[in-house]
Amino acid sequence: MVDDPSLARRLVDAIISDYPDHKADTRPVHTIGIGVKGHFIASPVAGNYTTANHFQGAEIPVTVRFSNGTGSPVERDSASDVRGMATRFHLPDGSDTDLIAMTLGEFFTRSTDEFLDLTRSAQPQPVQAEGWWQKMVDMLSFRLPLADPPPGDGKSGAAGLMHYAQRHQFAQRGILQAASIGAPVSYARATYHAVHTFILLDKNGVRRYVRFSWQPVAGVRNIDTHAPPVNQYLHEELRDRLSKWPARFILRMTIGDIGDALDDPTVPWPLQRVKVVMGTLYLTHVAQDQQADCEKLGFNPCRLTPGIEVSSDPILQARRGAYQESQSMRGATACPFHNEAS
Ligand code: HEM
Structure with a gap:
């Protein structure tokens, strides 16, 4: 596991140097975001693949932060940009686990x-x-x-x-x-990929190499690229959408096979790989306290729970320290690893 504090700092500083208008107490990338609440229900087959608590079928409360990819603090929603979807599953034993995804398929x-x-x-x-x-x-x-x-x-x-x-x-x-990539009409109308390979452990100790994506039930749709620029519409659109009906996402898991890139997030897996529906996410409302449930939250792709582990992907492993470093620099709440599975 890469745990080099100086590397973590260099990674964060390198990102900040690409955004001269970066503000000290904010995220260096994915700076503009909105926190929403809801729950996740695993599919009936999910528990066959992992012992992880959130895949056993109980209703799991979640906090999700959607974001624009840029590190600029200026909100330009209609700009062509990667979007992020960071999900925190609040597990029945009081611990949490995160899944961070973005709209690019590969890093x-x-x-x-x-x-x-x-x-x-x-x-x-x-x-x-x-x-x-x-x-x-x-x-x-x-x-x-x-x-x-x-x-x-x-x-x-x-x-x-x-x-x-x-x-x-x-x-x-x-x-x-x-x-x-363009700009989505809604944060709820984009597909988000966790990009890296993770390892799932089932109750018989079988280890499977997998990748996760969130598929929007409302379908994927971008705004017209020739439309005049609009700085802010994504937050209002989400508030309006959730006031009428929950936004849903399907969690799709792809199972890797012999020869697939397990530690290289730049390489896609062949399309014919087995795919499993692991559950449905229901987003019901925008979080009331955007400071606690968005701005000050600190997600980490390596905050996992028994039944799921990080692969040997060096980018995934380096993100652990980089996100911790960034969160301590910007004064985010809670140490990411107070409940981390080994
Ligand atoms: C060397 C590779 C990477 C580095 C150094 C890096 C670094 C960072 C940092 C420092 C943050 C801000 C963390 C915070 O202050 O809370 C961040 C946020 C984020 N990153 Fe990365 N990142 C990397 C790769 C990736 C990849 C592969 C993905 C795709 C899943 C990704 C998706 C995101 C998202 C969605 C956020 C916003 C999370 C939130 O809403 O709090 N990053 N990244």
Whole structure:
């Protein structure tokens, strides 16, 4: 397990350096978010795969934080950006376990050194929106045209990221998805992936390598890319949606097979892998106390519970320390590992 405090700090500092308008007491990425409440009910088959408490069928209360991916504190909901969905399951024994997911299927890098390198490439540089002619040239050269910089924003890391992708094949899947991802009409209308491989243990001690995704029951839908920019609509949309009816997500688990990338979050698994529905999430209302249930919460992808373990993915393992570091820097509540399973 990677537990290097100096690495954790370097990772957080590297992210912060990509967002010059970062505010000290906020998250360095996924800065703008909203906390919601609800519950999770495991499917009848989930308990066959793991002894983990939240997969045994009882109604499990949850706190979920949806977020925009950028580390800028300015809310630009209609901007093309990765979105996050961090779920905390409040278990019957009083402990918690987290599942952090985002709208990219694959991550950008395989190791922390590569990640530090990538953040250096993504340092914001002065940009001008590409004219239509340059966009045509890009397309004819099979390059993704650069997304227009947000209005009033003279700098962007997008060109540096594209340059990184051109030089590193492993990063292309993640970066090209991010470059063209768009903006959802609702946080409840996007698919979120936990990206890494986890290990499930069943009651006979059988270990399975798995990956998780949340599928929205309302379906996936983006806003029109040509619509005029709107800074804020996602929070209001969610409040309005949940006041009428719960938003639901299906937790889908894919089971890995021989030869699949178990420790590399840049590589997808073959489409024909066995998929299991592990349960349904019902989001019922926006949390009243957004300080406690959103701003000050500290999620961690390695906060697990008996019946589920981290794989040897070095990115997953490094996130444990990086999130702790970031949370102590921004004064988030509760030590992530007060109830961590070994
Ligand atoms: C080297 C890789 C990564 C590093 C260093 C990193 C770092 C961080 C940090 C420092 C935070 C803020 C934590 C806090 O203050 O509470 C954060 C938040 C977040 N990250 Fe990562 N991250 C990495 C990879 C990933 C991956 C692979 C995913 C995909 C599942 C992801 C999804 C998220 C989400 C959704 C949040 C917001 C969580 C919340 O709502 O509190 N990150 N990341």
